[in-house]
Amino acid sequence: MSYRLYYWTGLQGRGEFVRLCLEDAAAPYVDVARKEGDEVMAAFLDGDEAGALPFAPPFLKSGRLVIAQVANILQYLGPRHGLVPDSESARLYAHQLQLTVTDLVAEVHDTHHPVATGLYYKDQRDEAKRRSKDFRENRIPKFLGYFENALSRGGGKHPLRTHSYVDLSLFQVMAGLDYAFPKAMAKQKLPLLRDLAKRVADRPHVAAYLASDRRVPFNTNGIFRHYPELDG
Numbered sequence: 001m002s003y004r005l006y007y008w009t010g011l012q013g014r015g016e017f018v019r020l021c022l023e024d025a026a027a028p029y030v031d032v033a034r035k036e037g038d039e040v041m042a043a044f045l046d047g048d049e050a051g052a053l054p055f056a057p058p059f060l061k062s063g064r065l066v067i068a069q070v071a072n073i074l075q076y077l078g079p080r081h082g083l084v085p086d087s088e089s090a091r092l093y094a095h096q097l098q099l100t101v102t103d104l105v106a107e108v109h110d111t112h113h114p115v116a117t118g119l120y121y122k123d124q125r126d127e128a129k130r131r132s133k134d135f136r137e138n139r140i141p142k143f144l145g146y147f148e149n150a151l152s153r154g155g156g157k158h159p160l161r162t163h164s165y166v167d168l169s170l171f172q173v174m175a176g177l178d179y180a181f182p183k184a185m186a187k188q189k190l191p192l193l194r195d196l197a198k199r200v201a202d203r204p205h206v207a208a209y210l211a212s213d214r215r216v217p218f219n220t221n222g223i224f225r226h227y228p229e230l231d232g
Helices: 015-024 032-036 038-045 070-080 088-112 121-153 165-180 182-186 191-201 204-210
Strands: 003-006 029-031 059-062 065-068
Touching: 003 015, 003 032, 003 038, 015 070, 015 165, 015 204, 029 032, 032 038, 059 070, 065 070, 070 088, 070 165, 088 121, 088 165, 121 165, 121 182, 121 191, 165 182, 165 191, 191 204
Parallel strands: 003 029
Antiparallel strands: 003 059, 059 065
16 A cells, blocks of 8 residues: 655655655655645645545545644554554653654744744844744754753664664754754764764665655755854
8 A cells, every 4th residue: 555645845844754754664655746736735634535634734645544743644654664662652752752853843943934934034034043043052952962862761772772763753853953053063962863863864765765856955945944144
């Protein structure tokens, strides 16, 4: 069975966390909007399709199931593809870590859109500078320090002591922050996260994906955006 992933075209965004999971698992999937256009998602978002009602992309169609929200999608895919341990405690911890990634991603978005999502960046540039200064100085160390500690507690290689979808999401976080805030990230001492990110990038299916045209480059339409004035 092939999954159907729905997300906006032309950017990585939140959909990339799901793509990395599917690619690492070598799971067959169709990136639907890239083939049929963004308008194909409207029927789901308007409630005209059967299944659960998504608030926004990404959402995944698996048979008759419609599953939305990144952490929810990964909680579904993980057990099906060996990307989370079997125990209930481990699965709950994986979900907890992924929800914390979700919190971090929301704060990354708000560095360039601190006032309103509906406004252009140029309309909130001054506020973005103030928000980004706090993000660089306080939030990056707090979040990444937490994940570094989680890796240490997991034995140094994986937060869950084995490869999981959380590893893939932490790779994406590191890649995105390195793109958006290279100067700030250069100041962080994160040996375990750096090692994890390299090992994930070297995984055969992930490496093939990163080298393919399916991996849309980071750009100023996504969550992780590089504006030099926001990097200090």
